Amino acid sequence: MHDLTHGTPSRVLWRFCLPLFGSVIFQQLYNIADSLVAGQCIGEDALAAVGNSYEVTLIFLAFAFGCNIGTSVIVSQLFGARRLSDMKTAVYTSMFSCAVLCALLMAAGLFLSEPLLRLIRTPENIFRDSALYLDIYILGLPFVFFYNVATGIFSALGDSRTPFLFLAASSTANIAADFLFVTAFGMGVDGVAWATFLCQGVSCLLAVVVVFRRLTRIPTEQKAALFSFPLLLRTARIAVPSIFQQSFISVGNIVIQGIINPFGSAAIAGYAAAVKLNNLTVTSFTTIGNGISNYTAQNLGAGNDARVRTGLRAGIRMTCLLALPLALCYFFAGEWLIRLFLNDPSDAALEAGILFLRIVAPFYFAVACKLTIDGVLRGAGQMLKFMTDTLSDLLLRILFAYLLSAALGLIGVWLAWPIGWIIGVLLAFLFYRCTRWDHVASKVSGRSDAAQKPPAA
Numbered sequence: 001m002h003d004l005t006h007g008t009p010s011r012v013l014w015r016f017c018l019p020l021f022g023s024v025i026f027q028q029l030y031n032i033a034d035s036l037v038a039g040q041c042i043g044e045d046a047l048a049a050v051g052n053s054y055e056v057t058l059i060f061l062a063f064a065f066g067c068n069i070g071t072s073v074i075v076s077q078l079f080g081a082r083r084l085s086d087m088k089t090a091v092y093t094s095m096f097s098c099a100v101l102c103a104l105l106m107a108a109g110l111f112l113s114e115p116l117l118r119l120i121r122t123p124e125n126i127f128r129d130s131a132l133y134l135d136i137y138i139l140g141l142p143f144v145f146f147y148n149v150a151t152g153i154f155s156a157l158g159d160s161r162t163p164f165l166f167l168a169a170s171s172t173a174n175i176a177a178d179f180l181f182v183t184a185f186g187m188g189v190d191g192v193a194w195a196t197f198l199c200q201g202v203s204c205l206l207a208v209v210v211v212f213r214r215l216t217r218i219p220t221e222q223k224a225a226l227f228s229f230p231l232l233l234r235t236a237r238i239a240v241p242s243i244f245q246q247s248f249i250s251v252g253n254i255v256i257q258g259i260i261n262p263f264g265s266a267a268i269a270g271y272a273a274a275v276k277l278n279n280l281t282v283t284s285f286t287t288i289g290n291g292i293s294n295y296t297a298q299n300l301g302a303g304n305d306a307r308v309r310t311g312l313r314a315g316i317r318m319t320c321l322l323a324l325p326l327a328l329c330y331f332f333a334g335e336w337l338i339r340l341f342l343n344d345p346s347d348a349a350l351e352a353g354i355l356f357l358r359i360v361a362p363f364y365f366a367v368a369c370k371l372t373i374d375g376v377l378r379g380a381g382q383m384l385k386f387m388t389d390t391l392s393d394l395l396l397r398i399l400f401a402y403l404l405s406a407a408l409g410l411i412g413v414w415l416a417w418p419i420g421w422i423i424g425v426l427l428a429f430l431f432y433r434c435t436r437w438d439h440v441a442s443k444v445s446g447r448s449d450a451a452q453k454p455p456a457a
Contacts, residue, residue, distance in 0.1 A: 016160050017315075019164040022164045052117070052126060062245075066240065066245075068152035079157060097235075099145075109141070113131060120261060137193060255401075267352045274353035289371040292312070293376070305441035315376075327362060334358055335354050370424045373431075374389060388427070397417060
């Protein structure tokens, strides 16, 4: 465990967030490996099927991510305030609540998977494989949920190294299992899905065991309760907006996928490869933003709002520094990267993927700044501002994708990304500037403003 309320903010954030960045690289390798093996070893239609169903899986990931954020922010605040018994209760409450939510989503997902694929106009030549991949993914939802909650707890306690080690091992194993199931066992898209299922299961079990072993070593003045309705409500105030926010993003991605699908399976395959690379970058910034949320929550729990402002500046420098090589690589080496996913790509698939990367890559600096500020707003519990900023970006992206596709084709769809990011970062900065951080700190830490002011002379 590491206390994020002491030390130079830039050094604290680099030490804490770099393992998070490494973790998200390996996390994305799950999906990238699935697409790479599908495209290289099975064919272009297999890649299109995995990419098409991936957009639906993001709905379920939205719920898991919301549980991660809700648990992480509340546990961070309680840890920063040194309310350790309540902190343990918050962990137990989150685990129980996530089990119930996951069971409901599995039942709904197995029933609605094919209607969702029909809704986004999935081409018939990839429909069966898309449905098969999606059904296997839904069976592994408990692993996804509990792993996300466990990593949220690690991050809340200032430990970003342990989840990095789990992900590094499981993602490497997933790549090997993908190739084994597809090439040695002669399986198709189902082999790719089962490999991910098994590797996620192992990493989930290890993470949960380590979390509970670590909690038992934290001394408390009184025995922690196994469930608390007030803490559930407090967690839900963070988790539910995060779930809605991520769900809207997932639904938005599905809508955009529906706009792309009529352009044919070649365009879908090119987009599937390019969007995996784009998601790697954006998710990296999001994960660093999550780390900044933990940093913000701990410091506000300790009543130190000045460190939050310093941390934001350090976080923006960090994400922009990471954005530079990724933007250059995608812009100038996009064709080589797209070819990694496709053994013998058609001209249409290659052109669609390269064009997407060249349009969005120069604007990674805007989304890096936006997601860093979002992390601060979320760590402070400013969920209305956070959701307004995020949903404005999403709605504008859908609107412009629909309008511009009619006039410019795929180029119009791709242009919708930078338009949404630019407006989003402007809104995020405005919300940050309008927040009274001294009042937020007093509320989160449970101290009155009067208690924080020095006595009158």
